[in-house]
Amino acid sequence: MDDSHVHSDCDTGPESKSFIPAGRPQNTVAERVEFRGRGMFHGIEATVVLLPAPADTGIVFRRSDLAGSPLIGASCEYVAREPRRTVLEAAEGVRIETVEHLMAALAGLHVDNCIVEINAPELPGFDGSCRPFCDEILAVGTVAIDAVVNSFVVDGIHTVQSADRAQTLVLRPYLYSCLAVTYHLDYGRHAPLLPQSMSAEISPEFFYAEISGARTFVLESEISMLRKMGYGGHLTARDIVIVGNDGIENNTLRWPDEAVRHKILDSVGDLALAGTPVYGHVTAYRSGHRLNQKLAGTITSLVKRQRFNRAMA
Secondary structure, three states, X not given: OOHHHOOOOOEOOHHHHOOOOOOOEEEEEOOOEEEEEEEOOOOOEEEEEEEOOOOOXXXXXXXXXXXXXXXXXXXXHHEEOOOOOOEEEEEOOEEEEOOHHHHHHHXXXXXXXXXXXXXXXXXXXXXXXOHHHHHHHHHHOEEEXXXXXXXXXXXXXXXXXXXXXXXXXXXXXXXXXXXXXXXXXXXXXXXXXXXXXXXXXXXXXXXXXXXXXOOOEEEHHXXXXXXXXXXXXXXXXXXXXXXXXXXXOOOOOOOOOHHHHHHHHHHHHHHHHHOOOEEEEEEEEOOOHHHHHHHHHHHHHXXXXXXXXXXXX
């Protein structure tokens, strides 16, 4: 990992060095949290309410605008194949779109259990980052529950790739009890966005300060295609970071490497769909939501196998 970008705030005691999870308590939000805003892709106004939940609930969405208020678990089991975002679908018409930023906020701040009520099919996009979610969660705080997190400790090397092998994710063991992410962003030699790389150990403090404020970005050359697909018609260059041939359009970057920081944000949110904290090191090369979702599915399978083996031992 690149030491200039590593944050070392993970558990570094003897337990973590032997790949035994430290066993932190499970957490939930201390009280009701409410957000309002328009979805990034469809522009629909939504009200989202986070509610405290008991141990081992996980993150569960509730569509309060639909008959019976159906539930959708935040699990890779419910991932629907849609471009450029993460969508969960429990049944026809029962879906939640663009969940990755809220999932990143919850995972990054160690909120393990929560009911997410929403009255629309898409979560608010805000400024394209997850900082607004984090701010409201931190305003009410979190509370520990009398139960221990069952983290997944990576004990082997696992690789997922795109069909053309242009995108790769590798999950391997890590010395400390946390998730570490290394991301290599590269759109090619002639792209307006230069290659960027970053490595980080994800703790709540580091996630909030260095990752949560990184915004969604899009290349100017992609905008017409997205608009033809019906996406983002309400957005302007002030709502999203647009990268043109001459640089950033009508906006100012929060960090010179904001794009790769946002890729790490998306990775944290998508991998949270595995349903358990991961202690390991993820190395990503040009990966996006689809590959992140595939790795989350791999982790889910590994967790089930690990727990079965322990039960049979």
